[in-house]
Every structure is written in C-alpha cells, then in structure tokens.
Amino acid sequence: xxxxxxxxxxxxxxxxxxxxxxxxxxxxxxxxxxxxxxxxxxxxxxxxxxxxxxxxxxxxxxxxxxxxxxxxxxxxxxxxxxxxxxxxxxxxxxxxxxxxxxxxxxxxxxxxxxxxxxxxxxxxxxxxxxxxxxxxxxxxxxxxxxxxxxxxxxxxxxxxxxxxxxxxxxxxxxxxxxxxxxxxxxxx
Amino acid sequence: xxxxxxxxxxxxxxxxxxxxxxxxxxxxxxxxxxxxxxxxxxxxxxxxxxxxxxxxxxxxxxxxxxxxxxxxxxxxxxxxxxxxxxxxxxxxxxxxxxxxxxxxxxxxxxxxxxxxxxxxxxxxxxxxxxxxxxxxxxxxxxxxxxxxxxxxxxxxxxxxxxxxxxxxxxxxxxxxxxxxxxxxxxxxxxxxxxxxxxxxxxxxxxxxxxxxxxxxxxxxxxxxxxxxxxxxxxxxxxxxxxxxxxxxxxxxxxxxxxxxxxxxxxxxxxxxxxxxxxxxxxxxxxxxxxxxxxxxxxxxxxxxxxxxxxxxxxxxxxxxxxxxxxxxxxxxxxxxxxxxxxxxxxxxxxxxxxxxxxxxxxxxxxxxxxxxxxxxxxxxxxxxxxxxxxxxxxxxxxxxxxxxxxxxxxxxxxxxxxxxxxxxxxxxxxxxxxxxxxxxxxxxxxxxxxxxxxxxxxxxxxxxxxxxxxxxxxxxxxxxxxxxxxxxxxxxxxxxxxxxxxxxxxxxxx
Numbered sequence: 001x002x003x004x005x006x007x008x009x010x011x012x013x014x015x016x017x018x019x020x021x022x023x024x025x026x027x028x029x030x031x032x033x034x035x036x037x038x039x040x041x042x043x044x045x046x047x048x049x050x051x052x053x054x055x056x057x058x059x060x061x062x063x064x065x066x067x068x069x070x071x072x073x074x075x076x077x078x079x080x081x082x083x084x085x086x087x088x089x090x091x092x093x094x095x096x097x098x099x100x101x102x103x104x105x106x107x108x109x110x111x112x113x114x115x116x117x118x119x120x121x122x123x124x125x126x127x128x129x130x131x132x133x134x135x136x137x138x139x140x141x142x143x144x145x146x147x148x149x150x151x152x153x154x155x156x157x158x159x160x161x162x163x164x165x166x167x168x169x170x171x172x173x174x175x176x177x178x179x180x181x182x183x184x185x186x187x188x
Numbered sequence: 189x190x191x192x193x194x195x196x197x198x199x200x201x202x203x204x205x206x207x208x209x210x211x212x213x214x215x216x217x218x219x220x221x222x223x224x225x226x227x228x229x230x231x232x233x234x235x236x237x238x239x240x241x242x243x244x245x246x247x248x249x250x251x252x253x254x255x256x257x258x259x260x261x262x263x264x265x266x267x268x269x270x271x272x273x274x275x276x277x278x279x280x281x282x283x284x285x286x287x288x289x290x291x292x293x294x295x296x297x298x299x300x301x302x303x304x305x306x307x308x309x310x311x312x313x314x315x316x317x318x319x320x321x322x323x324x325x326x327x328x329x330x331x332x333x334x335x336x337x338x339x340x341x342x343x344x345x346x347x348x349x350x351x352x353x354x355x356x357x358x359x360x361x362x363x364x365x366x367x368x369x370x371x372x373x374x375x376x377x378x379x380x381x382x383x384x385x386x387x388x389x390x391x392x393x394x395x396x397x398x399x400x401x402x403x404x405x406x407x408x409x410x411x412x413x414x415x416x417x418x419x420x421x422x423x424x425x426x427x428x429x430x431x432x433x434x435x436x437x438x439x440x441x442x443x444x445x446x447x448x449x450x451x452x453x454x455x456x457x458x459x460x461x462x463x464x465x466x467x468x469x470x471x472x473x474x475x476x477x478x479x480x481x482x483x484x485x486x487x488x489x490x491x492x493x494x495x496x497x498x499x500x501x502x503x504x505x506x507x508x509x510x511x512x513x514x515x516x517x518x519x520x521x522x523x524x525x526x527x528x529x530x531x532x533x534x535x536x537x538x539x540x541x542x543x544x545x546x547x548x549x550x551x552x553x554x555x556x557x558x559x560x561x562x563x564x565x566x567x568x569x570x571x572x573x574x575x576x577x578x579x580x581x582x583x584x585x586x587x588x589x590x591x592x593x594x595x596x597x598x599x600x601x602x603x604x605x606x607x608x609x610x611x612x613x614x615x616x617x618x619x620x621x622x623x624x625x626x627x628x629x630x631x632x633x634x635x636x637x638x639x640x641x642x643x644x645x646x647x648x649x650x651x652x653x654x655x656x657x658x659x660x661x662x663x664x665x666x667x668x669x670x671x672x673x674x675x676x677x678x679x680x681x682x683x684x685x686x687x688x689x690x691x692x693x694x695x696x697x698x
Contacts, residue, residue: 042646043642043647044642045646104635125646125649126642127645128645142638143641145642168282168284168286171284171627172627172630173285173623173627174624175586176617177617
C-alpha cells in the first residue's frame, strides 16, 4: 500500500512539474496592442461586430482577421484610432474613407407598443433603459450608445434606432463652402 | 480735446471700422411698447443649464411672478413679464440660427398688467455683498450685452480673486445698435446707481464707464451722474473701433493690460458688466423688480421706423417689427443682435430674450453677398484680427480638415468678432469657418467624454452583475451548508436513536 501511495504521489508531482514547466515555456503573451485596442473600443460588449465582446474583437483585429471598421457604435473615430494602431492595413473591410461620419444613434421606444417585459433593460450594456415590469420603459439618451442590443430582444418591435436629436448645445454651423468651389462650378 | 486724446490713446490692436449707421435710431428715444397678444418665454435665455418651469398650462400668473427657477449654479430665474394665463409649456423654435425647438412657456397676457408682490426692497447702502448678489440672482439678471452669462455669478468673483475695478461696458461697438447709447442718455442715473450697487457687491471702489467716442451725448449724461452709491463713476471715452465692446479688448483699451488667453479678466482684478445689466441691477435692488423687459434697437433699412423699444421679454420679433411700422421690403436677412456678431433667424415668430440687444432687418443693399474668391495672402485678416491670430492659416487648416492643427495655432482664442471676414478682399467666410470648427471640436470632445462615460457605465454594470452572481453563489453555498447540516443532524439523531434503541435490549439482556 505504501508503494502504491508513493508511486502515485511521485507520478502526480512529476506530471505537475511538467505541466508547470510547459506553461512557462510555451506561455503565449497577449500582444499589448490587444489591450490598447480594447481600451479604444466602447467596452459595452454589445456583440454587433460578431465577436465575443470587445476583447474578442480586439484580438481578432490583432490577428488580422477583422477589419478596423467593425465597430458600428464606435463609428469613424474608433476606426481611425484602430487603424493608427494596426497600421493602415484595412484591406479586410470597407475603407475608412468610405465610412461616412455617421450621426450618433440612440434607441427610441414607441410607448404604445411597450409591454413592460423588461427584456431590453436587462440586456442594455450601459443601463441606459429604465423601467419596471409592466411599466413603460424609456431610454436615457445621454447614456445610450446605439448598440442595437435592445432592438433585437424586443418582442413587440417597439424599439428603433434613431439619430440623436440635435439640441442648441450640440448644434453648430455647417462648414462654409471652399473658396474655390464657386470658381470651379463657374468654370464647369 | 481731452476726450479726443483719451480716445486716440485707448485703442486696441487690429479691429475694423465698419460704417456705424447708428444715425438710423440714435435720435429716437426709448419708447414703451403695448403688451403683445402672446409672449413666448424660452426656459433657456442664458448660458448654463435651462431653468425649471414652475407653472403648468392654464395657470394664471401675475407680473413679476417666478415662472421658472434656476437649475444649478450657472442658470437664471425667469419671471412672468406681465399678468396673464399660461397657454402652453412646450417646445417652440428658439431665437437661434438653427431654429431648433426649445422648451418655452407661452403666456397670453390678460392686459391688466397686475403685479405680484415684489421682491422685498434692499437698501444697498447697508446690504451685505452676498445679499446683493443673491438678489441679482433672484431677479434673473444675466449679462445683457448679448453673452447672457448669469450676472450674479460674476458678482461673487471676489471670493476667488482680488478685485479692484468695475468697468461698465457701454462701448456698443456693433453698428446699428443704439440701445445702450439711449439708456445712458435717458437713464444715466439708474445706470450709475446700478454700477455703485455692483461695486459694493464686488467690494471695489473704482468704477469706470467705457463709452466709444462716437457717443458724446451718452458720455456727457454719464458725467452729469458721476456718483454711484457714493463712489465716483469715472467716464472713459475709448476709440470708436470694432470690437471695442469685447470684454478683454475693452480692458486692454481702458487699463492697458492684457488678459491671459482663455482666462477671466478677474485675474487682473477687473470685472466688466454691461450698462443695461447695471440698470437691471438698480431696478432689482432698489425696487424689487425682476428682469422683465429690456431695451431693443429695431433698425436696418428694411424697417419703416427704426426705434429703440422697451420690449417685454418674450415679445415676438414680428410684433416688434410691426410696432416699428413693419418692413418696407422683404429683408435679405433678419438678425438678432448686431450685424457683425448677430445671429440670423429663420422666422420672425421667435421671441426677444434677455440677451437680444437688437433686431435688424437688413436689405440687399446692406448685406454684402459677393462671390468668394481664393485667398491672395494679402494678410489683411492678420492685421485686422484683434486677438493676434492668423485667420488665413486657421482657415487653410480647417479647410484641410486639420482641426487640431487649427486649435494649435489659436482657434480657441478667437472671439468670433468677424473682423477677418469683414476685411477679406476675397470675401472668404473666415469667421463662419471658425464657428464650424469650434462646434466640431466641441462635439469631438463631448464624444470622447461620452465614450469614457460609456466605459464607466459598462464597467459598473459588469461589476454589479458579478456582485449579484457572487451573492447568488454565496446564498447557494449557504443553503447547501444548511441542508448538509440538517442532513448531518438528522443522521446523527438517527444514529443516536439507533444506538439507544439496541442498547436497551442489550441492557435488558445483561
């Protein structure tokens, strides 16, 4: 019985050491760019990119399998920053220049259709939806990122994404025409 | 002669000399206006947070009654300008170039103009500075030169800065506008008293009233009323030069000292208030009257009878124009404020607000809409810029989409005075481009802020969910432990029972 116990513990110890050594030797370091990219991504893990969360998306970009334009809530700004990190290699997807500067989107709830099922506010990654069971829910626009998660779970299709309404605070003048624009049209 | 010399000396760097066209309304005395059929009172007539409405539809309000309360430290109260019935509290186009709807209280005056109890009178000679500032806040007074910064906030600056001078800004450098000129000519005593009260609130003894040299009558009137609450009110004639009315430039012209970039003039120990604000403070402190009306210059060649009107806040621009004989022709542009920095409005239905110093109907002959030509690098804009910037370079960077680059060469120091656009021989819309760039930069900044907030919210949610899961696990474990304990106890009891049960027969056997 002593031999059996001794041999089993020796085997266990030996295999344990082997595993430990292997973990050290074959350790795969996550590239620091992944962390860096994860910081740039919104961090809501909304899943619109098709990867498991923002970390997954960052890893996919680092491996080169995903375009930098994968994050719809992040929009053009995030794409530009990601492109800066991975270099201008964005051949995997649509060009950034083609990516229009989309207006920020927010969720809007049609109150007539809301049944108060609480599915959407359980799903919201930024807690931007308030409500209770059998009460009409509403969206806090300042906190909404327009990630689409609530739209998909709503059983009555009462939620749509809309462009964020402009207020006096966020309004600004349009860019005036280029000085040469008039001449160009005149020549044409 | 002395005035001329002083004016020559008190000039600023750069600037332009647009045709003032003040003669259109300068000789028409301030006239009251009949109460219009409807008053529209936006909840935000000031810089800062919008006020919170205290009335609902169908409420009857009295003149001077508080109808919306300031929300937060940078905000302003709003009072009913006359007695009447509230017929709506809801969105209405703002007096703003965007014409976006903003929360507005609509009042139908009953014509009785019945006063609510006024604010208790305050004797400024004995009042504490804090009391005066609190009264100014209560009366909803904001900077009436157009910036609309809550005046009370500026009266509490002595907590943070060592102040020594109060400058009353009556430069009125914008062409066409004559409301401050008329106010000084007709109500110099009230302005001087208001200035004295503000000086007491600020704890300063030196009061200077700065007036451009093209308003000698106003300067003379002010010299006649040269005492404000016992302090001498000094009149300083400055050069007629646009943008003399800009706070920092006025301080430069009067004291020769330059305010640091993006700092307050209070850092130099100087506070600047508009002359109309001083008069409003006088009314609020001496008579307990909140800010209910203001003097508005209605001018431009498109107006049949240019005038200076004492208009109730919320008076629709259309009513004001009708009071002044209506429009002579379809105006090319309808402006709130002066022609240099005023805001074009889309519809004459929008109301007069606390910061509206002028309503201008400019005809085609007065607006210059010339074709934009390429920049010829003449440098006229650099010479004209009162802030020492290089507008052509800023513009080139903005056109190339390099907003950060534009900010690096001083975009945020631009005061949007419009001298560069005025002087440009190629008619390049320089200041318009800067307004766009500033808005765009602010938007980028707010998006960055929002991204950080999003991350914070997401992290908070994850933490909460983990805590809930952890609590569930702990409850589960506790439950399990309890169950195990129960089982163990049951087993023990059973064992004991078993032990006791067979023990008896054994004993019996013994």
